[in-house]
Amino acid sequence: xxxxxxxxxxxxxxxxxxxxxxxxxxxxxxxxxxxxxxxxxxxxxxxxxxxxxxxxxxxxxxxxxxxxxxxxxxxxxxxxxxxxxxxxxxxxxxxxxxxxxxxxxxxxxxxxxxxxxxxxxxxxxxxxxxxxxxxxxxxxxxxxxxxxxxxxxxxxxxxxxxxxxxxxxxxxxxxxxxxxxxxxxxxxxxxxxxxxxxxxxxxxxxxxxxxxxxxxxxxxxxxxxxxxxxxxxxxxxxxxxxxxxxxxxxxxxxxxxxxxxxxxxxxxxxxxxxxxxxxxxxxxxxxxxxxxxxxxxxxxxxxxxxxxxxxxxxxxxxxxxxxxxxxxxxxxxxxxxxxxxx
Amino acid sequence: xxxxxxxxxxxxxxxxxxxxxxxxxxxxxxxxxxxxxxxxxxxxxxxxxxxxxxxxxxxxxxxxxxxxxxxxxxxxxxxxxxxxxxxxxxxxxxxxxxxxxxxxxxxxxxxxxxxxxxxxxxxxxxxxxxxxxxxxxxxxxxxxxxxxxxxxxxxxxxxxxxxxxxxxxxxxxxxxxxxxxxxxxxxxxxxxxxxxxxxxxxxxxxxxxxxxxxxxxxxxxxxxxxxxxxxxxxxxxxxxxxxxxxxxxxxxxxxxxxxxxxxxxxxxxxxxxxxxxxxxxxxxxxxxxxxxxxxxxxxxxxxxxxxxxxxxxx
Amino acid sequence: xxxxxxxxxxxxxxxxxxxxxxxxxxxxxxxxxxxxxxxxxxxxxxxxxxxxxxxxxxxxxxxxxxxxxxxxxxxxxxxxxxxxxxxxxxxxxxxxxxxxxxxxxxxxxxxxxxxxxxxxxxxxxxxxxxxxxxxxxxxxxxxxxxxxxxxxxxxxxxxxxxxxxxxxxxxxxxxxxxxxxxxxxxxxxxxxxxxxxxxxxxx
Numbered sequence: 107x108x109x110x111x112x113x114x115x116x117x118x119x120x121x122x123x124x125x126x127x128x129x130x131x132x133x134x135x136x137x138x139x140x141x142x143x144x145x146x147x148x149x150x151x152x153x154x155x156x157x158x159x160x161x162x163x164x165x166x167x168x169x170x171x172x173x174x175x176x177x178x179x180x181x182x183x184x185x186x187x188x189x190x191x192x193x194x195x196x197x198x199x200x201x202x203x204x205x206x207x208x209x210x211x212x213x214x215x216x217x218x219x220x221x222x223x224x225x226x227x228x229x230x231x232x233x234x235x236x237x238x239x240x241x242x243x244x245x246x247x248x249x250x251x252x253x254x255x256x257x258x259x260x261x262x263x264x265x266x267x268x269x270x271x272x273x274x275x276x277x278x279x280x281x282x283x284x285x286x287x288x289x290x291x292x293x294x295x296x297x298x299x300x301x302x303x304x305x306x307x308x309x310x311x312x313x314x315x316x317x318x319x320x321x322x323x324x325x326x327x328x329x330x331x332x333x334x335x336x337x338x339x340x341x342x343x344x345x346x347x348x349x350x351x352x353x354x355x356x357x358x359x360x361x362x363x364x365x366x367x368x369x370x371x372x373x374x375x376x377x378x379x380x381x382x383x384x385x386x387x388x389x390x391x392x393x394x395x396x397x398x399x400x401x402x403x404x405x406x407x408x409x410x411x412x413x414x415x416x417x418x419x420x421x422x423x424x425x426x427x428x429x430x431x432x433x434x435x436x437x438x439x440x441x442x443x444x445x446x447x448x
Numbered sequence: 449x450x451x452x453x454x455x456x457x458x459x460x461x462x463x464x465x466x467x468x469x470x471x472x473x474x475x476x477x478x479x480x481x482x483x484x485x486x487x488x489x490x491x492x493x494x495x496x497x498x499x500x501x502x503x504x505x506x507x508x509x510x511x512x513x514x515x516x517x518x519x520x521x522x523x524x525x526x527x528x529x530x531x532x533x534x535x536x537x538x539x540x541x542x543x544x545x546x547x548x549x550x551x552x553x554x555x556x557x558x559x560x561x562x563x564x565x566x567x568x569x570x571x572x573x574x575x576x577x578x579x580x581x582x583x584x585x586x587x588x589x590x591x592x593x594x595x596x597x598x599x600x601x602x603x604x605x606x607x608x609x610x611x612x613x614x615x616x617x618x619x620x621x622x623x624x625x626x627x628x629x630x631x632x633x634x635x636x637x638x639x640x641x642x643x644x645x646x647x648x649x650x651x652x653x654x655x656x657x658x659x660x661x662x663x664x665x666x667x668x669x670x671x672x673x674x675x676x677x678x679x680x681x682x683x684x685x686x687x688x689x690x691x692x693x694x695x696x697x698x699x700x701x702x703x704x705x706x707x708x709x710x711x712x713x714x715x716x717x718x719x720x721x722x723x724x725x726x727x728x729x730x731x732x733x734x735x736x737x738x739x740x741x742x743x744x745x746x747x748x749x750x751x752x753x754x755x756x757x758x759x760x761x762x
Numbered sequence: 763x764x765x766x767x768x769x770x771x772x773x774x775x776x777x778x779x780x781x782x783x784x785x786x787x788x789x790x791x792x793x794x795x796x797x798x799x800x801x802x803x804x805x806x807x808x809x810x811x812x813x814x815x816x817x818x819x820x821x822x823x824x825x826x827x828x829x830x831x832x833x834x835x836x837x838x839x840x841x842x843x844x845x846x847x848x849x850x851x852x853x854x855x856x857x858x859x860x861x862x863x864x865x866x867x868x869x870x871x872x873x874x875x876x877x878x879x880x881x882x883x884x885x886x887x888x889x890x891x892x893x894x895x896x897x898x899x900x901x902x903x904x905x906x907x908x909x910x911x912x913x914x915x916x917x918x919x920x921x922x923x924x925x926x927x928x929x930x931x932x933x934x935x936x937x938x939x940x941x942x943x944x945x946x947x948x949x950x951x952x953x954x955x956x957x958x959x960x961x962x963x964x965x
Contacts, residue, residue: 230453230630230632231632232630232631232632232633232634233631233632233633233800233845234632235633238633271794271847275792275847276847276848277790277847277848277849278846278847278848278849279453279847280847313792313793313794339795340794340795340796340798340799341792341794341795341796341799341847342796342799343796343797343798343799343800343841343845344632344799344800344845346652347652348652355799355800355805356795356796356799357795357796357797357798357799357804357811357813358795359793359794359795359798359813362808362811362814362952362953363804363808363811363953364798364799364801364804364805364808472914474888474889474890474891474914475889475890477888477905477910477914478888478890478891478892478901478914479890481901481904481905481908481910482904482908484910484914485908485909485910500915502915502916502917502920503917503919503920504916504920505887505888505916505920505921505923505924506883506887506888506889506924508883508889510889510890511876511879511880511883511889513838513857514873514876515857515860515861515864515872515873515876516873516876516877516879516880516937516940517880517933517936518861518931518932518933518936519782520931520932520933521927521928521931521932521933523931524927524930524931525924525927528923528927557782571927571930571931572923572927575923618837618838618839618840618841619840621844622839622840622843622844622853624843624844624849631844632844655841656802657802657837657839657841659802659837661837661838661839662836662837662838663875663876664835664836664837666875666876667834667872667875668834668835671807672803672806672807672835675806676802676803676806738907738908739908739909740908741904741905741907741908743904743907744904
């Protein structure tokens, strides 16, 4: 069953993009999956575990890649970015460029933008010393630490402190929105540290914890009650170096007194922001973005940004892995519907 | 996210003025006249004329912060003082964080509230003053940083080996927007120290307030301010600080004059002289120590001056 | 002691205290506690808690902070304001809370020490002039030795105008309301005594 002539271009080979490509391909339409890195997988590749089931995220990525390869209609182009686009008779004429400089021109009938989210640069928080003290890292960088520890590399920390809402829920130096996933991944990261090093003191400094999902609340409670991570309600004010360690100053607001804890590593759950490729791509394809650069969906649609342009995943707003996949599938459904009716 | 927080010196002071209205701090002129002198000398070196006016009065910000004055008085006093600068067509530079914040905040209120500006202008109008907001308010530390290269080139007495600590004070960085550095981790004073050849020390309580800014040194000295100052000075001593700088005579009073009390109360042997940043710059630029009024300091600088070979009038 | 009730609270309090419209975004407060983590006073005197005071004002609770010792401890250092993720200008709020307390005659003992400086300033147009002749002579000598005028110049015209503004702007009238005999006692109202540090100096 061939659907002659229809091609979709998916820009971004993370879980959302892979899902969209897979569904469109399996529905019988041609697609090109363009990914700017050398490998598919996106942000999920960097993760050491997942919530709420503590699964290995690489298994999901590997599974999806093999399915993509099995489907004959999907052309995977890694180390490739879209650099130019013109409106054409049936859609868009897009120029792709690979890292070695080679360009390809494609006539496509629909685009799915799936460029994902990145971490805010939290060096604006001088009080936290990101970029000043080497042991202050953001949550994505910390995933690499967890992977290293799992492989037996790196010093065992005596204390780790996680700060939530660094850049999120912050009208002063950051963004007013909530980045949605940090409460869950912080609980995950804190739990993993305790699993590896039961004698390490692990603190999570929070204002709230948001666990709105299936098995989410139970996940966080497990981390607190069974893995013995210490949750302190108070947004930290400052980090000071002292005696080779990092001193965290905050208030324990549930008691109402200022406290200090001394740790080796501080992990900043930084606000999720659209990746910088998103803005230029949105412009290229006439997609609207909000004031933070996240793509906006048209009224009543699930994934439509503009004529023949769809989006899925973190480029629309931060979300967890399963939700990104679901959005990829929704975008695919709208593309398939579009193609089927033409 | 709104107006820019940290801006670079070229944005803050786009064109270096030939002359400025130097707003004199009463605490500065009365407690540490050497600060007044050092500011004038440094401005002179930088080719900026410092214009003062005997018609200028105290900014009156301190007593307002201590709840002794109501803002209406300070709004009128600010309008009057700044009108003097405006008449000369000059921007206003002060050498006290307290004056800086008072003048900034009150002038901002005057400019953004038509009714309050009208009320103030009515009061001062009887003597022919009128405030229209045509004089911008700065602190001289901004000028020092703006002309850091010029200062570095003029150093004749590099402060080699001197371990200097900054005390930024609270009331410049607290403005947060449109200023030279981030209150979270400021570094521009340390950059100036390096330009002078000194070694900056990032001591643990570097950013702690001095405790004196709103008169708690009068109302809560033993209960709060002395234990607080003990923490600050102790952390500097532990870090091997030899000299501390301030940009506010109020802070200077707290950090300098309380040290003997702290030594007595806590059995310490603190001896960290505290001077104004302008005095440090002036020393490095070759201004003789005898012109910098260190006789006013409680914690003596003699050993530092000896180390720099600039004791006794050289 | 009775349980706090809605009738003990004034929903309009946050607008009443913000007479000068300097802290209009109090409702933005997330009660995150970053201010308290930064506060130098709280680290020594945990009963003083900026977050709890904001909470009280938002909830319309006046009695606690109005009659408190705590509000007189703030250094107005703005560490809280710099830390605050929603830019609540807490020092500006504190300043107004103190005015309100003074209006109700609480905490006058913490304002009275400054009366004499205020009255001296009327003479010289300068604040913090040394009290006695010895102090003044010392200043004159230091200033002269370094080539400055013996005394910071403030013209007679300036001093007269300063005095006039003091009366015309109501500063004088305000000062007259600050008297020892009217002073009502204040005490720690929040948690001191009930929650303390092991080491009282907080080191």
